[in-house]
Amino acid sequence: MKELEACHVVVAGLGLMGSSLAAALGGHCRTVSGLARRAESIEQAVKRGFINQGTLDPKEILPKADIVVLATPVRTILRQIDEYGPLLADGSLLIDLGSTKREVLEAMDRLPKGVQPLGGHPMCGKERSGLAAADPELYVGCSFVVSPLERTSPAALDLGRALVKAIGGRPIVLDAARQDHLAATLSHLPYLLACSLVQTADSVTSSDPAAWEIVAGGYRDTSRVAGSDVTMMLDILSTNRREVLDSAAVFRDKLDHLVELIAEGDDEALAAVLASSRAERWRMFP
Amino acid sequence: MKELEACHVVVAGLGLMGSSLAAALGGHCRTVSGLARRAESIEQAVKRGFINQGTLDPKEILPKADIVVLATPVRTILRQIDEYGPLLADGSLLIDLGSTKREVLEAMDRLPKGVQPLGGHPMCGKERSGLAAADPELYVGCSFVVSPLERTSPAALDLGRALVKAIGGRPIVLDAARQDHLAATLSHLPYLLACSLVQTADSVTSSDPAAWEIVAGGYRDTSRVAGSDVTMMLDILSTNRREVLDSAAVFRDKLDHLVELIAEGDDEALAAVLASSRAERWRMFP
Numbered sequence: 001m002k003e004l005e006a007c008h009v010v011v012a013g014l015g016l017m018g019s020s021l022a023a024a025l026g027g028h029c030r031t032v033s034g035l036a037r038r039a040e041s042i043e044q045a046v047k048r049g050f051i052n053q054g055t056l057d058p059k060e061i062l063p064k065a066d067i068v069v070l071a072t073p074v075r076t077i078l079r080q081i082d083e084y085g086p087l088l089a090d091g092s093l094l095i096d097l098g099s100t101k102r103e104v105l106e107a108m109d110r111l112p113k114g115v116q117p118l119g120g121h122p123m124c125g126k127e128r129s130g131l132a133a134a135d136p137e138l139y140v141g142c143s144f145v146v147s148p149l150e151r152t153s154p155a156a157l158d159l160g161r162a163l164v165k166a167i168g169g170r171p172i173v174l175d176a177a178r179q180d181h182l183a184a185t186l187s188h189l190p191y192l193l194a195c196s197l198v199q200t201a202d203s204v205t206s207s208d209p210a211a212w213e214i215v216a217g218g219y220r221d222t223s224r225v226a227g228s229d230v231t232m233m234l235d236i237l238s239t240n241r242r243e244v245l246d247s248a249a250v251f252r253d254k255l256d257h258l259v260e261l262i263a264e265g266d267d268e269a270l271a272a273v274l275a276s277s278r279a280e281r282w283r284m285f286p
Numbered sequence: 287m288k289e290l291e292a293c294h295v296v297v298a299g300l301g302l303m304g305s306s307l308a309a310a311l312g313g314h315c316r317t318v319s320g321l322a323r324r325a326e327s328i329e330q331a332v333k334r335g336f337i338n339q340g341t342l343d344p345k346e347i348l349p350k351a352d353i354v355v356l357a358t359p360v361r362t363i364l365r366q367i368d369e370y371g372p373l374l375a376d377g378s379l380l381i382d383l384g385s386t387k388r389e390v391l392e393a394m395d396r397l398p399k400g401v402q403p404l405g406g407h408p409m410c411g412k413e414r415s416g417l418a419a420a421d422p423e424l425y426v427g428c429s430f431v432v433s434p435l436e437r438t439s440p441a442a443l444d445l446g447r448a449l450v451k452a453i454g455g456r457p458i459v460l461d462a463a464r465q466d467h468l469a470a471t472l473s474h475l476p477y478l479l480a481c482s483l484v485q486t487a488d489s490v491t492s493s494d495p496a497a498w499e500i501v502a503g504g505y506r507d508t509s510r511v512a513g514s515d516v517t518m519m520l521d522i523l524s525t526n527r528r529e530v531l532d533s534a535a536v537f538r539d540k541l542d543h544l545v546e547l548i549a550e551g552d553d554e555a556l557a558a559v560l561a562s563s564r565a566e567r568w569r570m571f572p
Contacts, residue, residue, distance in 0.1 A: 221511070
């Protein structure tokens with residue numbers, strides 16, 4: 001396989017993740033092309049210097065790519081893998097940025113033999129979505145899961161890792177099942193909690209104009225990820241359903257237990273649970 | 287009543303909130319004294335310039351105070367109101383910083399007639415507790431609920447407001463029931479969610495060393511307040527029990543509904559709930 005510096009990279013999808021990646025790649029590869037659904041996205045991305053050129057036509061650009069990065073919502077990624085596969089050059093690398101990996105890797109396993117597939121999941125993002133929010137520093141310092149398939153060659157994995165490092169990320173090799181299991185609790189569940197909290201506030205306090213005057217940092221932080229892109233999150237939840245439901249069930253038990261201790265006024269037991277949560281939180285983030 | 291500039295302010299409790307308030311008050315009143323349980327706290331607070339002097343003896347200092355600020359956990363505040371009441375000078379103002387107000391105001395109503403009581407709840411804080419974490423800027427820009435009793439004179443309310451403004455806060459007058467109702471959802475519930483999330487992660491993912499390598503910003507923010515001081519939170523939960531339980535019940539319904547939609551694979555309904563949560567979150571924090 002070519003070195004990253006010699007590669008023509010095509011980024012499919014110029015939203016927040018794709019355009020930030022394209023912007024960060026500049027100078028680390030031969031050329032960066034964009035593939036999008038809307039001409040304005042290409043135009044904007046070229047204008048802002050994120051890509052060298054772009055097109056709306058996969059047939060035109062994909063056969064010329066050394067690396068193709070799918071930066072779209074997970075269910076679009078699943079469709080693109082099947083649609084783009086036949087267009088990809090032998091020896092090219094296909095990597096995605098989807099937040100769930102099991103279904104993506106199953107689809108990647110159906111790719112033509114000559115194509116090297118690699119699952120990817122950067123553990124970063126922000127609530128603003130779209131090209132307008134692009135940030136070449138988005139991936140700096142961020143953990144970036146890479147999930148190779150059995151068919152993925154060591155050279156392809158190395159090239160994927162080199163790409164992650166080029167944009168400032170820390171590649172972490174994880175298999176799909178383990179990544180989806182961890183992401184359910186560490187990323188997808190917090191989103192459900194944030195959404196449910198926002199709905200609770202909407203139903204309990206929004207009729208009182210004082211609510212937003214006194215809203216505190218705890219609420220702001222706990223609800224932050226509820227502002228995430230809906231299509232992206234919907235695809236994540238639908239392709240990691242079982243893990244998310246399992247994690248939510250554990251959460252419910254934990255919350256129910258806390259609520260029970262509060263209702264019973266069992267101070268000693270409640271203090272023990274709160275203290276262990278506190279210790280664990282400080283252990284995680286010293 | 288005296289102007290704030292002419293007042294001797296006694297801050298009882300030199301943890302994060304008390305010592306930060308004392309530090310911020312410097313220059314805005316005649317003198318600031320500390321009242322604490324441990325000599326080291328007084329020593330440290332004097333050394334760092336937060337207070338002019340301090341004592342461990344309420345009998346010595348309280349009769350000389352124009353304003354007394356109770357900066358301790360809520361159930362300690364409840365005890366101190368009864369214990370300190372007889373020591374307070376006629377015409378002095380007693381204000382607290384507790385996060386729940388109903389029980390505090392009930393206790394304040396038992397104070398000797400000559401004392402002017404005012405409930406207070408600054409909507410700020412941080413996870414680090416104690417004098418070592420003190421920050422004179424802690425209250426800057428923060429909403430600070432003040433809850434007058436029927437017996438509170440307009441002059442006492444004005445003096446309380448002047449104190450809040452002097453430390454950089456925004457005074458918001460709210461009655462105790464309304465404040466406790468709002469705080470349950472906007473502050474106390476997020477704490478329960480954060481603790482339950484940390485426990486979920488502890489039980490689901492902590493056996494996998496990769497978990498902390500890939501933990502993302504969503505988890506970090508959603509779990510942040512789980513690091514809060516346990517005694518403080520325990521007192522809050524126990525003195526706002528009914529409101530917290532009501533709010534948690536609404537939250538559970540919202541979460542259960544989301545979980546149901548995910549389990550059923552009802553994409554359209556799920557998308558609608560997520561989109562409305564997203565819109566609401568952006569409306570709250572544009």
